Amino acid sequence: MKNLExxxxxxxxxxIKQLRKTYYPHDDLEAFALRIGVSKNTYxxxxxxxxNPSLNTLLAISSLYDLQEGLLNAxxxxxxxxxxxxxxxxx
Numbered sequence: 736m737k738n739l740e741x742x743x744x745x746x747x748x749x750x751i752k753q754l755r756k757t758y759y760p761h762d763d764l765e766a767f768a769l770r771i772g773v774s775k776n777t778y779x780x781x782x783x784x785x786x787n788p789s790l791n792t793l794l795a796i797s798s799l800y801d802l803q804e805g806l807l808n809a810x811x812x813x814x815x816x817x818x819x820x821x822x823x824x825x826x
Contacts, residue, residue: 741784742784744784744785744786744787745783745784746784747781747784748781748782748783748784748785748786749782749784751781751782751796752782754796754799754800755767755782758799758800759799764778764779764782770799771792771795771796771799772792772795773788773792773795777792
C-alpha cells in the first residue's frame with residue numbers, strides 16, 4: 736500500500752514554493768534559481784519535493800527570507816537537545 740502522507744522533501748518544497756510566490760511573485764523558476772545560485776532544473780526538483788538540496792542551497796534560500804537562524808537551529812537542536820549532548824550521551 737502506498738503512503739499517502741507527503742514526504743519531508745515534499746513539505747519543504749511546497750513551503751519554499753509558497754515563499755517564492757509570496758515574496759518574489761515576478762520571479763519564474765529560472766529567475767529564482769539564479770537568485771539562489773542553482774540551475775532551473777535543480778530548483779524545480781526542490782519545489783516538487785524530488786530534489787535533494789545541499790545545506791548551502793537551503794541556506795541560500797533561507798537567507799532570502801531571513802530564516803537562517805531557524806534553519807540552523809533545526810539542525811543543531813533537534814527536539815530541544817543539542818547534537819553535542821546527544822553525542823556525549825551515546826558514549
